[in-house]
Amino acid sequence: MPTPTDTAVELLARLSDETERLDRIDKYLRGEHDGPYTPRKASREYKILAQRSVTNLLPLVVNGLAQSLYVDGYRSGDTDEPASAWRHWQHNGLDARQSAIHRAALSYGRAYVVVVPGKDAEGAEAVPTVRGYSPRRMIAAYADDDDEWPEYAVRWASATVEGKSGRRVWFYDDETVHVFTSTSADGGDLAPEDSYEHGAGVTPVVEFRHLPDLEGRALGEVEPLIALQDRANQSTFDLLVAQTFSSFKIRTVSGMAPKFDDDGNPVPLPVDAARLLMATDPDTKFSQLDETDLRPLLDSIDAAVRHMAVVSQTPPSDLLGQLVNLSAEAITAARDGANRRRAETQAVFGECWEKVLRLCELVLGGDADTSAQVSWRDMEGRSLAQIADALGKLAQTLEVPVEALWPRIPGVTQTDIEAWQRMRATDRAADPLSKLADHVNQTAGGDGGLDNVINAADVAASAATGAASG
Known part of the structure; x- marks a missing residue:
């Protein structure tokens, strides 16, 4: 092995x-x-x-x-x-x-x-x-x-x-x-x-x-x-x-023997005041190659x-x-x-x-x-306004839970979502009506059956009225 x-x-x-x-x-x-x-x-x-x-x-x-x-x-x-x-x-x-x-x-x-x-x-x-x-x-x-x-x-x-x-x-x-x-x-x-x-x-x-x-x-x-x-x-x-x-135009000359200086270097063609090429040889022809x-x-x-x-x-x-x-x-x-x-x-x-x-x-x-x-x-x-509008319609029209739509907001990380969930839990714990709703839910699932649900609903309505008048 x-x-x-x-x-x-x-x-x-x-x-x-x-x-x-x-x-x-x-x-x-x-x-x-x-x-x-x-x-x-x-x-x-x-x-x-x-x-x-x-x-x-x-x-x-x-x-x-x-x-x-x-x-x-x-x-x-x-x-x-x-x-x-x-x-x-x-x-x-x-x-x-x-x-x-x-x-x-x-x-x-x-x-x-x-x-x-x-x-x-x-x-x-x-x-x-x-x-x-x-x-x-x-x-x-x-x-x-x-x-x-x-x-x-x-x-x-x-x-x-x-x-x-x-x-x-x-x-x-x-x-x-x-x-x-x-x-x-x-x-x-x-x-x-x-x-x-x-x-x-x-x-x-x-x-x-x-x-x-x-x-x-x-x-x-x-x-x-x-x-x-x-x-x-x-x-x-x-x-x-x-x-x-x-990439530039090239001027050409034909029919003219080149001239050299004493060092053997070609002599440039003479140019007059109008910047025209001049040649003494009558057979010389000037032309141009396009770029x-x-x-x-x-x-x-x-x-x-x-x-x-x-x-x-x-x-x-x-x-x-x-x-x-x-x-x-x-x-x-x-x-x-x-x-x-x-x-x-x-x-x-x-x-x-x-x-x-x-x-x-x-x-x-x-x-x-x-x-x-x-x-x-x-x-x-996509713009945030478009996304917010679409998510709002999903929540209202199709009754999709709001928490389920949070991950679909661009740029929102899981750390942000967890922080929002903790904030919501804190706010819910401090809200008396939320506590009462939790009590109703617990009562509805108890042994009292429908009577307990009705009694709990009456208590909730009374508490809501008192909160409104207060």
Whole structure:
């Protein structure tokens, strides 16, 4: 049976095989693109234009989707109350950390979240520690592609080992976290450093997959768009070359032998007071070459960007900035593809976050609430007046409980809702009529039957009359 060390070395080798592909994605995200085609003996001016031709659109594609993904609540499906595991979210600062995890999964196709035992700031209460990691530093292995939890996982980080640049490696299985050190860049000489049990009963790693399929593959947003990004860069380079060397009229002369000075340099043509070229040779002819029309090159760039918007289902306004003077219906139609793409991503990532919060409970030795669900913040660009009007009609016309509509208010978090619920409970406790209503409800359910209900109603009416006259 393979030891943890053997399995960790094997997984590190598999991660190394993915390094070239993931590093290329990372470079394109940071604007380090493959250069456009240039002549074999390109001059310094050409090389400068090639550097300036890079217009990095890929971060816009990733950010457009990532900025619409914000988890802001976690509620139990049985009671519709905030689930207790939400405290782990707040303790680990996942309001801020979730964006980096989403961006990594969107960019590379995968990202990882690890849940291990930890302690709070005072060190008194054991609480789980939740951290996200890039697929460039972590990999998970499954016994079957359809398994919910990985069989093993390994991650690494740069560290100084024995005074040398090395690695620290963490290996996870369903019982233990093993920590190794290595003095080599590939982690081939792992030496045990520490180990501890995590108590989750499963490998405490959740893999965030973007656009997963049934064969275990996950495709990020960046890799399919690299060819389109190169096309846009090439078109931009061609535009800059034309703009630099042929965007102005060129005057030509023929039938005149050039003259040189004593140093062998050509002598400029004489120009008279009217700024006309002069030549003494009667066979000399002057003419003019028109400038290059830049509009086809500009259209070529726009076409490449539009193709990128179509392939990635990104709204044209995010890439082209040309969505103006359109009706609300036209804007909604233009964003329909992006909305469907966001809904699919929320469904996949939402399940991943639910697994993360269930892991938090398992690490503490509790029972995981499989009915609880995360809620996503509404990022649609609607006015607050429209939303308030719609929610008010739902409450009045359809008699939907007001508390059930609070989560649908844009920008309202679960923490806000919990605060409102406490305020309402405090106000209700201080209101004598609310106390009386509670008494009526309790009496109606007692052994007195209908007589008790009628008596309680009479008492309530008398109290209301007295309160009004007072």
